[in-house]
Amino acid sequence: MSHTLGVRQVQKQKTRRALLDAALALLEEQSLSSLGLREVTRAVGVAPTAFYRHFRSTADLGVALVEEALDSLHPMIRTTLSPAEDSDERITRAVDLIAGHVAANPAHVRFIARERHGGVQPVREAIRDQLARFAEEVKAELAEDPASAGWNDDDLLMLAGLYVDQMLMTACLFLETQEAPEEERRRVAEVATRRMRLISIGRRHWLD
């Protein structure tokens, strides 16, 4: 079925990966709209023109990065929301999961946060669409929770969006305190947890 692709395709994919990785690294301290094509190829060690074999432009590369960065988040969403024992425990587990993901993929998170409102339209749209997919996913998960009995679709989507945005903001906070002492990072986790808790309380009394 899965035709083992030849030596040729393998090499191409390898350079493509190298380009994506180099770009992601360079984007740690600048934004996509200032990322030069030559800058990327220089970092990889290939000729500038080789870039065009893989991407039409740096904006194109950016869109590819969006898919990559947010696809890795979908499994996290799943495991965060699925089992529903104690509400507070679920929240602390979610915050820990976010902290772990940020620690494991800081560049991806930074990229999304930076380019969500960045200067490159196609990339903004790609991020917006992916986040909307996220919200739909969370909404579907919420709908199965018995606590959501009586909720209409609009309100469920509103709550899902609130959760998604909250997750992203929490991730950003962890990113900013990445090199800070453990103590401060714990304080951030603490505040994020309380925010989520307040939202959950609001959720519980929504139908009053």
Add this chain to the structure above:
Amino acid sequence: MSHTLGVRQVQKQKTRRALLDAALALLEEQSLSSLGLREVTRAVGVAPTAFYRHFRSTADLGVALVEEALDSLHPMIRTTLSPAEDSDERITRAVDLIAGHVAANPAHVRFIARERHGGVQPVREAIRDQLARFAEEVKAELAEDPASAGWNDDDLLMLAGLYVDQMLMTACLFLETQEAPEEERRRVAEVATRRMRLISIGRRHWLD
């Protein structure tokens, strides 16, 4: 007292304003880290070297824009939170105020949203500091509300931060639907209102 500054200083301030305005306009479709000094001076119609008479670098100009953009928001915060009759009415009024501010200063709002996580460190820090001041201000306002009886300082600041972030996110949503039909903009306002309402409900039951 206020020494009327001479013709000389007046002209200098005029060019400075022109530089800031031109930069802000250019930043509508790119980010600060890709904004060139020559680009700005060309738009104003002065020699590139004139730039240095006003700013050390484009990053420096960015910091000046931050002060300008966020200072104009402080009065809004005040009028939003001060009188406290009906909770729901206060929320809809706040959302309307945000919509108005975005319609009146779209470029400023876009700039803040874009550069909050952008590629220029000094600007990120300036925005972070100003937003922290905002949160403190909101916290002080909240503390006087009788509904905040029994709240400790940490929780008050947590809630204030939540409100501030929510305001900014709402502003971003209005920005994205700026050219969209009136109907969609009303839908955004509707969802934003419900979000705020849910948070307010959580606030009311926080001490249970």
Add this chain to the structure above:
DNA sequence: AATTCCAGAGAACAGTTGTTAACTGCATGG
């Protein structure tokens, strides 16, 4: 009235950028 000051102009600098064209070598499919 003579002097100082300084916002802005002008020219030149070494480097950088995206994009084009024609090329090379090698894995691939007939």
Add this chain to the structure above:
DNA sequence: CCATGCAGTTAACAACTGTTCTCTGGAATT
């Protein structure tokens, strides 16, 4: 085994960048 395809190279292009130094005209100070 040979011809085709195609990832990556090389060279060149016009245009652009930030920064330096020197200069100028006119307001500000004395």
